[in-house]
Amino acid sequence: MEPNTEALRRMARIAAHLQPSSTQMEGSSLLRRENCRAKGGAPGFKVAILGAAGGIGQPLALLMKMNPLVSVLHLYDVVNTPGVTADISHMDTGAVVRGFLGQPQLESALTGMDLVIIPAGIPRKPGMTRDDLFKINAGIVQTLCEGVAKFCPHAIVNLISNPVNSTVPIAAEVFKRAGTYDPKRLLGVTTLDVVRANTFVAEVLGVNPKDVNVPVVGGHSGVTILPLLSQVNPPCSFTPDEISYLTDRIQNGGTEVVEAKAGTGSATLSMAFAAAKFADTCLRGLHGDAGIIECSFVASQVTELPFFAAKVRLGRGGAEEIFPLGPLNEFERVGLEKAKKELAGSIEKGISFIRK
Ligand SMILES: NC(=O)c1ccc[n+]([C@@H]2O[C@H](COP(=O)([O-])OP(=O)(O)OC[C@H]3O[C@@H](n4cnc5c(N)ncnc54)[C@H](O)[C@@H]3O)[C@@H](O)[C@H]2O)c1
Numbered sequence: 001m002e003p004n005t006e007a008l009r010r011m012a013r014i015a016a017h018l019q020p021s022s023t024q025m026e027g028s029s030l031l032r033r034e035n036c037r038a039k040g041g042a043p044g045f046k047v048a049i050l051g052a053a054g055g056i057g058q059p060l061a062l063l064m065k066m067n068p069l070v071s072v073l074h075l076y077d078v079v080n081t082p083g084v085t086a087d088i089s090h091m092d093t094g095a096v097v098r099g100f101l102g103q104p105q106l107e108s109a110l111t112g113m114d115l116v117i118i119p120a121g122i123p124r125k126p127g128m129t130r131d132d133l134f135k136i137n138a139g140i141v142q143t144l145c146e147g148v149a150k151f152c153p154h155a156i157v158n159l160i161s162n163p164v165n166s167t168v169p170i171a172a173e174v175f176k177r178a179g180t181y182d183p184k185r186l187l188g189v190t191t192l193d194v195v196r197a198n199t200f201v202a203e204v205l206g207v208n209p210k211d212v213n214v215p216v217v218g219g220h221s222g223v224t225i226l227p228l229l230s231q232v233n234p235p236c237s238f239t240p241d242e243i244s245y246l247t248d249r250i251q252n253g254g255t256e257v258v259e260a261k262a263g264t265g266s267a268t269l270s271m272a273f274a275a276a277k278f279a280d281t282c283l284r285g286l287h288g289d290a291g292i293i294e295c296s297f298v299a300s301q302v303t304e305l306p307f308f309a310a311k312v313r314l315g316r317g318g319a320e321e322i323f324p325l326g327p328l329n330e331f332e333r334v335g336l337e338k339a340k341k342e343l344a345g346s347i348e349k350g351i352s353f354i355r356k
């Protein structure tokens, strides 16, 4: 390559990196940037985290910065993103990190994104249910999803904010109203239930959790969290006492953490791990990898309810296939009826929040 061609390319790369959105909160580092030869952007996907300065958002940002499938990472919050962005951006991995602060910067945060992960909203304190978060989080999710509909309508959305059983229907209604709804691209994140189930089942079996896969269906709250212990992979059996212990522990894993944190929040680190795992499966699906299957709370016809968590196959279009629940034992059939009863109310509450 001619030396002057390489110099021109370098200048172009620097100019591209110094576009307005990348400098919004970084004025003081501009001079130092101008001395850089180039800022290499790896090929890959563009990912935004909304709520990036929070308990989940920060470790999730760290994990997404480590993901080789991510080329650009946008960190948006209503507080503290300058510090989080400066910190994460020093990691020597390929993804270019940009920070965005407050509603006026939501457009820049979202434009061009392939995947939007939403952990924005308040967490539980001891004694609260996830539904107690509805009052505040419903409005936050509505506003952010209105932004997604406007600025990156084709992005895949991973919704973490609780109560997931209601916030996913809220997001669906926002997208329908905007005319951008694609049910395959809206995924409620229930991976933490699977991560917990794998961990607790592995403890009982005395094996490595990496070698265990427990399908968890239904929703993400109390009895709606339905682990299918009859379908554990690799196949195994449990005593009635083990089934009762495991079901209870998986359904109440969130509360276990809320109580242990004693008023300072809910699961953040294990959740960031679970969210990063789920986001990675979505990106691998977008990338065209085959056989990517995870549980997620999605629009579905697996039951008579409009939304249900089940195993889904992730592909270029998002949740491209939703698998039936498979054969359930009597204990699971009873659990399914309880789950559906509670889920119906939570879904309706989310839908009517937007349709009101
Ligand atoms: N789906 C799951 O499995 C799961 C697991 C754990 C927690 N959660 C939920 O995730 C949410 C976040 O939990 P956390 O522990 O990170 O809480 P947190 O309070 O530590 O962080 C939330 C962040 O959201 C930000 N935020 C608030 N309003 C916003 C807005 N309009 N736009 C952008 N950002 C905004 C806050 O500034 C804060 O930084 C809670 O609702 C919690 O219940 C879900």
Ligand SMILES: O=C(O)C[C@H](O)C(=O)O
Residues within 6 Å of the ligand: 123, 124, 130, 162, 192, 220, 253, 254, 255, 257, 258, 266, 267
């Ligand atoms: O329990 C919570 O409130 C947070 C989250 O939903 C969890 O399962 O840890």
